[in-house]
Amino acid sequence: MILETLRIALRSMTSNKLRTFLSMLGIIIGVAAVIAIVSIGTGARGEVTSQIANLGSNTININPGIQRGEGGRISRPYTDIFTLELGENILNYSPAVKALVPVGQGSALLISGSTNIRATVVGTGPDYQAINDYYPELGRFLQHEDLQQNSNVVILGSEVADDLFGSGDPLGRKVRLSYGNRTHIFTVFGVMEEKSMGLGGNFNAQVYIPITTYMQKVANTRYVDSYTAQAGSSEEAKIAVGQIEYFLTKSLDGSDKFRLTSQDQIIEVIDQVTNTLNIMLGGIAGISLLVGGIGIMNIMLVSVTERTREIGIRKALGAKRRHIMRQFLIEALSLGGIGGVIGIFFGRLGAVGIARFGGWAPVVSVVSVLLALGFALLVGLFFGIYPAYKASRLDPVKALSYE
């Protein structure tokens, strides 16, 4: 009986293919949007999460606050607050902070033989490795002795090493580092592993020298640019943020002189952005499904009118209200279902395309496919009810004499 009805439904749908397709278009777009959204959402989130993890785990960046411009002064970050001692004190007075490294950075020209390249010089300490989850591939990283002795030790990022020495062995080689109007000779003690580019910028295009050397010999300053702190876990990171905030507010006499950025905050911001995007795309999907439903209802009403006589004949031959109702409901469901399947196909296509563009693996989950198909069927059912009801209530005498 059901099978028979399904056959009747399919026959009536294939008898006017263009019209059927057009009336399914809304559903197709809606379902494709659902599939694409879920896929993009999952893919993009995964990508962003892995980038954040790339920053090292549970890190907190401490940057100088922005100074208000008053009188003739231009607004810019405070540059005369963050000292090495302040960094040590943060570490000592914030129990939840497991490690902390100062970072000072500037742009310098690196020269080896006849090759020269511009690179970011990062002055920092040994803990930089663990905090950023970033280790040397050749030689070693900076050590405490290097900092104590203000040594001219340099560790190269992988790209810098490639650019300066190609396939040759860089260990032990001398590099001239030109900063401002002075040039220093550094010895290469290590080359870092390759680190994929993430939110933290391109680690591979940096070189690393002792922070003390950076401050005293290169940049000629008593201040560092920022600190990177690390907590033991994400719960502790929240506590650490509070502790650092408390300590710095007290010791700097105000909270406007520093800014804290934790991974949680970054994730929160990204979540907000993703959510906004999802709501927007979800809205588009919802509206298309609604429009699709109205399309189905429209075509079903037309179909009921066109087939008034057929309904009359069927009633005369003994069809009950529920038989007629079932026939038109199954037809509406088929419209929704077939539209859904076509939509899934296009949604997948879109998801794969965007994933290629965004550089992540396309994820089309079974759940999202079932969800979308379920929605399509539901829309078909819901918007098919009224036309089917209308058909089932037709008066057989009037229906039979309908021209």
Place this chain on the structure above:
Amino acid sequence: MIEVKDMHKTYFMGKIKVPALRGVTFGVQDGEFLAIMGPSGSGKSTLMHLMGCLDYPTEGEYWIDGREISSISDDRLAEIRNQKIGFVFQQFNLLSRTTILQNVEVPLIYRGVNLRRRRQLAKEALEKVGLGHRLTHKPNEISGGQKQRVAIARALVNNPAIILADEPTGNLDSKTGQEILEIFTDLNSQGHTIVLVTHEKEIAEYARRVIELRDGRILKDEVVV
């Protein structure tokens, strides 16, 4: 087995009452071949709709196979149409997108007969009207006379109490019309009860009893010798 008792049917066109039947009483016995005659507007179409259980009378009673129908539900009425009544229309009223065999199967579908039995019964009915060889054709691929044979097969397939034929030859040439009427005569001689609604005297002559309607009342009810 069919009993029409003081049946009235009034249509309402807005506020205006249009009486179509004004008290009609008669009975039909098993195995009769009855013609209902009258000019257009005499109420014969209305009577045929009521006898076919397609509509409820405004007043009066209609008994079919021991059941009075004026107070039963829409769905029960559909059941009675399905099992007790076989329709043959002037316009053939076949489903154009389905094959002849499937057309004849429709009443069996609504009766809940399974596919295999359905096929078999439909084939038998088509063989009875001489169309056992054209099962897979669509209605637009056969002649008018053949269409009406399919309709007769469809009317027969549930073995109904009566076959109601409304101007069955109205859309056919006279030779084909005669063939169709002969089928009815044959069916009647096999025991089927047949009610033929027509406005043509020559056609009514095939029947063995003629009821003549005029202005919603019975003018004559006589047995043809």
